[in-house]
Amino acid sequence: MELLECKNLSKFYDKKEALKDVNLKVPRGKIIGLLGKNGSGKTTLIKLINDLLIPTSGEVLINGEKPGVESKKIISYLPERTYLDKDMKVNQVIKYFEEFYDNFNADPARKLLKDLDLDEEQKLSKMSKGMQEKVQLILVMSRKADLYILDEPLGGVDPATRDYILDTILSNFNEGASVIISTHLIADIERILDEVIFIDKGKIILTSPADELRNKENASIDEIFRRCFKC
Amino acid sequence: MNFIFDNDRPIYIQLVEQLKEYIVAGKFKAGEKLPSVREFAMQIKVNPNTVQKALAEIENQKLIYTERTNGKFVTENEKLIENVKKELADQKVQKYFQDMNKLGINKEDAITYLQGK
Structure with a gap:
């Protein structure tokens, strides 16, 4: 059974089609890039998978089941915008995760946070944007999940922070688990991707193993993406 | 590394x-x-x-x-390693001749040129 499957999945906001007839299968043990411009439907797709939106038609299956309580246990999700209360201190956020998720491992998370020289007594609101993003990513990656879904984890951070984020993803994702990373910053992450999905105007226009695509087009994924979406 | x-x-x-x-x-x-x-x-x-x-x-x-x-x-198997080394070295040499050929330098002249270095 596929870890994740979308069947003829569509989502309309009033009359506007945000996602059109998406068919997708995500196996285990892969890092997948969900690549598309702003407004292409990436976040809508991710929200449907995470049970934050209801499909207009079609369905999402996680381990063969519709999204719900069970799927939330096995999906670790990093949203584009934080849902954490910024008045919380780091150690409060850790406690919050511990209470909320059975599969959250506080010890490795504390260690990773310590490596950042972070004071656990510090409030999120007192940290730089880059630091807040690191903290959130550490929390999300410290769950032993089957599927990690990271919505724009590289948005608005400096190159050094990007490297740190990629390292954290590579070193912490659970063996046998899959990771879906949505981004429009392709050059920075393409080396860690097994497969790429190009999405545009709510439609999946290409899915391919990353190396196969490079071989076929003699170009980087970033370059191929730019060619595809030339305005 | x-x-x-x-x-x-x-x-x-x-x-x-x-x-x-x-x-x-x-x-x-x-x-x-x-x-x-x-x-x-x-x-x-x-x-x-x-x-x-x-x-x-x-x-x-x-x-x-x-x-x-x-x-x-x-x-x-050191012999195998040695063989692969030769194979890779051969490829590099072929590449050198091809590149020199693009500059209009034939094989013989390419060898002479290399010896002068």
């Missing part, structure tokens, strides 16, 4: 090429244990499946072998 990748070509092919070079150059010594797939992927910042694929390819060429439960090791 430094691995440098170009995003324009399949990463696993580049990894195979560079690993072979490191083995024939003795930077990975005969019989030496290789890092685990995961460690390796982390070190060079590429996907673990890509590392797996590259190692499988080199294992096919018998340059490394797997000891069950123990990990992957560089072959102890």
